[in-house]
Amino acid sequence: MMSSDKARTRAHGTEILRAEGLRKGFPGVQALDGVDLTLRAGEVHVLLGENGAGKSTLIKILSGAYRPDAGRVLVDGQPVEIRGAGDAQRLGIATIYQEFNLVPQLTVAENLSLGRPPRRFGLVDRKRMIEQAEALLDRVGVDVDPRTPVGRLGIARMQMVEIAKALALDARVLIMDEPTAVLTTGEVEKLFAIVRQLRDDGVSIVFITHHLEEIAEIGDRVTVLRDGRSVAEVPAGTPQDELIGVMVGRPIDQQYPRQAAGRGEPLLKVSGLTRTGVFDDVSFEVRAGEVVGVAGLVGAGRTEVARAVFGADSYDAGEVVVRGRRLPKGDVHAAMEAGLGLVPEDRKGQGLVLGADIGENLGLVTMRAATRAGFVDRAGQRGAAAKVAEQLGIRMTGLDQEVRTLSGGNQQKVVIGKWLVADAHVLILDEPTRGIDVGAKVEIYQLVNELTAAGRAVLMISSDLPEILGMSDRILVMARGRLVGELPAAGTTQDDVMALAVTEVEGSRVQ
Amino acid sequence: MSSNVLARRSPAASWFAENGALVALVVLVVALSLLSADFLSVTNLLNVGVQAAVTAILAFGATFVIVTGGIDLSVGSVAALSAIVLAWTATSAGLPWPVATAVSLAVGVVCGLVNAALIAYGKLPPFIATLAMLGIARGLALVISQGSPIAMPDAVSTLGGTFGDYLPIPVVVMVIMGLIAAVVLNRTYPGRAMYAIGGNEEAARLSGIKVNRQKLITYALSGAFAAVAGIVLASRLASAQPQAAAGYELDAIAAVVIGGASLSGGKGRALGTFVGALILAVLRNGLNLLSVSAFWQQVVIGVVIALAVLVDTLRRRGTN
Structure with a gap:
C-alpha cells in the first residue's frame, strides 16, 4: 500500500x-x-x-x-x-453544503483560518492570517478584501470563500x-x-x-x-x-409544461415603488391568468421588490394595489387579506416552521380566519390541510409528520400549499424550484398552470433562465434596482434576457 | 416528534419517549414510597400539591413565553409586587377586596405588557427586558410596602385554606390555571401563534401572524399568571411580603424545561410543565422526609435539571 x-x-x-x-x-x-x-x-x-x-x-x-x-x-x-x-x-475530504459553514460576523480571513489561525508567541498572527487568506482567495480568483465580514458578502462570494476554505484544508x-x-x-x-x-x-x-x-x-x-x-x-x-x-x-415528456391561460383583469398593480438605495421607480402589473417572470442578476433587487409588495418590508414611495385595494406599507396581514401570497426564497428560514408538522404549516395562513371567539377550529384546519396535501401530492406518512423530515421538493409544496389553503389570488414565487429535483419541479409547474387556469395570477422570480423562459407569459428584467425591460416569453432567448440584465442603468440611484 | 419515528417503535416505547417526565415522576413516587413510610399518605401528597402550586402557576405562565422562544425572568418579582398591591390597596387604600384583586391582576398584566413592549418594539432581548423588570417589580414592591409585610384581606386569605377539611385551595387553583394554560396553548389563536412564532418567527410573520401583538398577549398572560401565583402565596402566609417568591422564576423555568419544552421555542405543553413542577416538589418533599440536608437538596435538584434536559436532548438526537 x-x-x-x-x-x-x-x-x-x-x-x-x-x-x-x-x-x-x-x-x-x-x-x-x-x-x-x-x-x-x-x-x-x-x-x-x-x-x-x-x-x-x-x-x-x-x-x-x-x-x-x-x-x-x-x-x-x-x-x-x-x-x-x-x-x-x-x-x-471537504464538503461545501448548500447552507454554508461560515460565521457571518467574522471576517473572510478569520473564516478561512477558523480553528487553526496562524500564531505567533501564542497569539493570533493577524498579518500572516490575512496574507494566507489573500493567497487562497487569489487561487480561487475572487476579488474580496479578507478583512470584510463574511455576512456582508453576497451568496456567490460566500461560496467562493467556502471553496477557498476547502483549499486551505488541502x-x-x-x-x-x-x-x-x-x-x-x-x-x-x-x-x-x-x-x-x-x-x-x-x-x-x-x-x-x-x-x-x-x-x-x-x-x-x-x-x-x-x-x-x-x-x-x-x-x-x-x-x-x-x-x-x-x-x-x-x-418526463416536457420539462416546462406551460399552458397559457386567458388574460383577465389586472390583479396586482405596482407603481413607482421605490426604496432609496435598494430599488427605484418599479412599476408593473400582473393580470388574472398570467405568469409574469422576473429575471435579473442576484442583487438586482428582485427579492426586495417582492418583499415590499407583500408588506414584509417597507418602502419610501409608490403604491401597491391588489384587486383594486391599495395596500398599506409594511403590512403583511393587509396584503394577505387582499389576496396576496408570498413563497419566499429561503424556504427553511422564512417559509416553514420546521419543527411543526405538515398540518400546522399548511394551516398557518388561515389560522386567524379559522378562529371563532378566540378558538381555532383545528379539525376544520386539518381537513383543509389534508385536501391540499393530496392535491399537491405531498409525499408524507401523514399530516403529523414534521416538515423538517421532508425532502426539499415536498417542503416547497408545503410552503405553496399554505397559500392554496388560503386561496390566494396573486402568488409571488421567489425562486420556487431552487434545489428541487426535476420531478417535483414539473409538479410545481403544473400547479402554476392550474392556478392560472383558475384565474389566479403568478409573479415568479427566478435565476433559472430556462425556467423563466419556459414558464412565463411575460418577462420583466431588473438591473440595479430598476425595471430595465419587458420581454414576451415567446421567441425570447436566454441571451436577450442576459443582455438586459447586465445593462448599465443610467440615472439609477441604486449602486 | 415525527410520526415515522412513532411508526417504527412500538406504541409503548414511543409513549415512554414522549412522556419521559411523567415516567420519571412515577418512578420517583414509587421510590420514595418504598424509602419513606410517611411519603404515600393523603396528607403528605396534598402537602406536596400545596408546595408545587405557586411554582406550577408561575411555570404555566412561563410556558407561554418559552414556547414563543422567549424567557421571562420577572415572574417571581411580579408575583410579589401583585400581592403587595393587593394587600396595600385593600388595607391602606381601603378598597373592597374584589377591586383590590382586580387591580393586583392588572398590575401583573401591565408588567407583562411592559416586558413585551420592550421586546417587540424596543427590540431588547427577552432576557434583558425581563431582567430589568425583575429589578423594577421587586423594587416597587419594596417601595410600596416600605419593606414590611402587609396583611392580606381575610376574604382573599381563604385562598390559602382548604375546601371542606382536606382539599387545599392552592391545589385547586393550580389545576384550574393548568387547564386554562392547556386550553390557551392547544385551542386558541394566541396559543397556536405562540408555537408558530417560537418555531420560526419570520415564517410566522410572513404568514400574516401579527408577531408583535401576539408577544404582547404572551407576556401579558405570563404577568397575569404571576399575579395569581403571588396572591396564592400571600394567602397561604396571610400576608403579602415584598421579598416573597424571590428566585421562583428559576424554579418556574426549571419546571417548564423538565416538562419537555425547548428554550429555543416552538415546543412545550401545559401538562409537561405541570409534571415538571410536581417533580421539583416531590423531590424536595421526599428529600426532607429522608432528612437530606437542605444544602444537598440544592445539589440534587441541579443534577435533576441537567439530567432531564440531557435525556431529552439525547433522545432527540437519536431520532433525527
Missing part, C-alpha cells in the same frame, strides 16, 4: 475513493439501500438523483456526519472509518452540494472555471446539480441515484432525456 504522501501526488485517473454497498436507514425510511461510487483523481463526478434519492445522505456519510449501517468506504484502497469532520479532513476530494443553485449565469461560469482548474490540479470533485445542461459542460462521469440505490454510472455526455429517464425511472 502506498503512503498517503505518495497518494497525494498520484496521477490523474487513479482511484482515490471508493464506496461499496453503503446502506443507511432512518426511522421510517431507508435513505441508502446499496450505493457504490468510485472517484478518480482529476475528475468531476456528477451525482444525479431526485430529492430523496439519497444524495444528501451519501455525502453526509463521506463527510463523517453519518455512519453507514452497512458497506464500506475505501480511500487509496484502504478501508477507512469516517467518524466525524476531523476524520474527513485528515483524509482530504482537500483532494471536494464535494459540492448544488453549488450552482444560488448563482446567476455569469457566476456559474466563474465557478466552472475554478472547478476545472481544481480538477486539472488533480482534485476529485463530487458535483451535485439539478441543472441537467450543466452536466455535459462540467462533468466527466455521472453516478445516478434512485430510491437510495446507485442505478447507473454513465459518461457525462449522455443525452439529457436519457439521464432523466434513468433518474426518475420513467420518461
Whole structure:
C-alpha cells in the first residue's frame, strides 16, 4: 500500500475513493439501500438523483456526519472509518453544503483560518492570517478584501470563500452540494472555471446539480441515484432525456409544461415603488391568468421588490394595489387579506416552521380566519390541510409528520400549499424550484398552470433562465434596482434576457 | 416528534419517549414510597400539591413565553409586587377586596405588557427586558410596602385554606390555571401563534401572524399568571411580603424545561410543565422526609435539571 504522501501526488485517473454497498436507514425510511461510487483523481463526478434519492445522505456519510449501517468506504484502497469532520479532513475530504459553514460576523480571513489561525508567541498572527487568506482567495480568483465580514458578502462570494476554505484544508476530494443553485449565469461560469482548474490540479470533485445542461459542460462521469440505490454510472455526455429517464425511472415528456391561460383583469398593480438605495421607480402589473417572470442578476433587487409588495418590508414611495385595494406599507396581514401570497426564497428560514408538522404549516395562513371567539377550529384546519396535501401530492406518512423530515421538493409544496389553503389570488414565487429535483419541479409547474387556469395570477422570480423562459407569459428584467425591460416569453432567448440584465442603468440611484 | 419515528417503535416505547417526565415522576413516587413510610399518605401528597402550586402557576405562565422562544425572568418579582398591591390597596387604600384583586391582576398584566413592549418594539432581548423588570417589580414592591409585610384581606386569605377539611385551595387553583394554560396553548389563536412564532418567527410573520401583538398577549398572560401565583402565596402566609417568591422564576423555568419544552421555542405543553413542577416538589418533599440536608437538596435538584434536559436532548438526537 502506498503512503498517503505518495497518494497525494498520484496521477490523474487513479482511484482515490471508493464506496461499496453503503446502506443507511432512518426511522421510517431507508435513505441508502446499496450505493457504490468510485472517484478518480482529476475528475468531476456528477451525482444525479431526485430529492430523496439519497444524495444528501451519501455525502453526509463521506463527510463523517453519518455512519453507514452497512458497506464500506475505501480511500487509496484502504478501508477507512469516517467518524466525524476531523476524520474527513485528515483524509482530504471537504464538503461545501448548500447552507454554508461560515460565521457571518467574522471576517473572510478569520473564516478561512477558523480553528487553526496562524500564531505567533501564542497569539493570533493577524498579518500572516490575512496574507494566507489573500493567497487562497487569489487561487480561487475572487476579488474580496479578507478583512470584510463574511455576512456582508453576497451568496456567490460566500461560496467562493467556502471553496477557498476547502483549499486551505488541502482537500483532494471536494464535494459540492448544488453549488450552482444560488448563482446567476455569469457566476456559474466563474465557478466552472475554478472547478476545472481544481480538477486539472488533480482534485476529485463530487458535483451535485439539478441543472441537467450543466452536466455535459462540467462533468466527466455521472453516478445516478434512485430510491437510495446507485442505478447507473454513465459518461457525462449522455443525452439529457436519457439521464432523466434513468433518474426518475420513467420518461418526463416536457420539462416546462406551460399552458397559457386567458388574460383577465389586472390583479396586482405596482407603481413607482421605490426604496432609496435598494430599488427605484418599479412599476408593473400582473393580470388574472398570467405568469409574469422576473429575471435579473442576484442583487438586482428582485427579492426586495417582492418583499415590499407583500408588506414584509417597507418602502419610501409608490403604491401597491391588489384587486383594486391599495395596500398599506409594511403590512403583511393587509396584503394577505387582499389576496396576496408570498413563497419566499429561503424556504427553511422564512417559509416553514420546521419543527411543526405538515398540518400546522399548511394551516398557518388561515389560522386567524379559522378562529371563532378566540378558538381555532383545528379539525376544520386539518381537513383543509389534508385536501391540499393530496392535491399537491405531498409525499408524507401523514399530516403529523414534521416538515423538517421532508425532502426539499415536498417542503416547497408545503410552503405553496399554505397559500392554496388560503386561496390566494396573486402568488409571488421567489425562486420556487431552487434545489428541487426535476420531478417535483414539473409538479410545481403544473400547479402554476392550474392556478392560472383558475384565474389566479403568478409573479415568479427566478435565476433559472430556462425556467423563466419556459414558464412565463411575460418577462420583466431588473438591473440595479430598476425595471430595465419587458420581454414576451415567446421567441425570447436566454441571451436577450442576459443582455438586459447586465445593462448599465443610467440615472439609477441604486449602486 | 415525527410520526415515522412513532411508526417504527412500538406504541409503548414511543409513549415512554414522549412522556419521559411523567415516567420519571412515577418512578420517583414509587421510590420514595418504598424509602419513606410517611411519603404515600393523603396528607403528605396534598402537602406536596400545596408546595408545587405557586411554582406550577408561575411555570404555566412561563410556558407561554418559552414556547414563543422567549424567557421571562420577572415572574417571581411580579408575583410579589401583585400581592403587595393587593394587600396595600385593600388595607391602606381601603378598597373592597374584589377591586383590590382586580387591580393586583392588572398590575401583573401591565408588567407583562411592559416586558413585551420592550421586546417587540424596543427590540431588547427577552432576557434583558425581563431582567430589568425583575429589578423594577421587586423594587416597587419594596417601595410600596416600605419593606414590611402587609396583611392580606381575610376574604382573599381563604385562598390559602382548604375546601371542606382536606382539599387545599392552592391545589385547586393550580389545576384550574393548568387547564386554562392547556386550553390557551392547544385551542386558541394566541396559543397556536405562540408555537408558530417560537418555531420560526419570520415564517410566522410572513404568514400574516401579527408577531408583535401576539408577544404582547404572551407576556401579558405570563404577568397575569404571576399575579395569581403571588396572591396564592400571600394567602397561604396571610400576608403579602415584598421579598416573597424571590428566585421562583428559576424554579418556574426549571419546571417548564423538565416538562419537555425547548428554550429555543416552538415546543412545550401545559401538562409537561405541570409534571415538571410536581417533580421539583416531590423531590424536595421526599428529600426532607429522608432528612437530606437542605444544602444537598440544592445539589440534587441541579443534577435533576441537567439530567432531564440531557435525556431529552439525547433522545432527540437519536431520532433525527
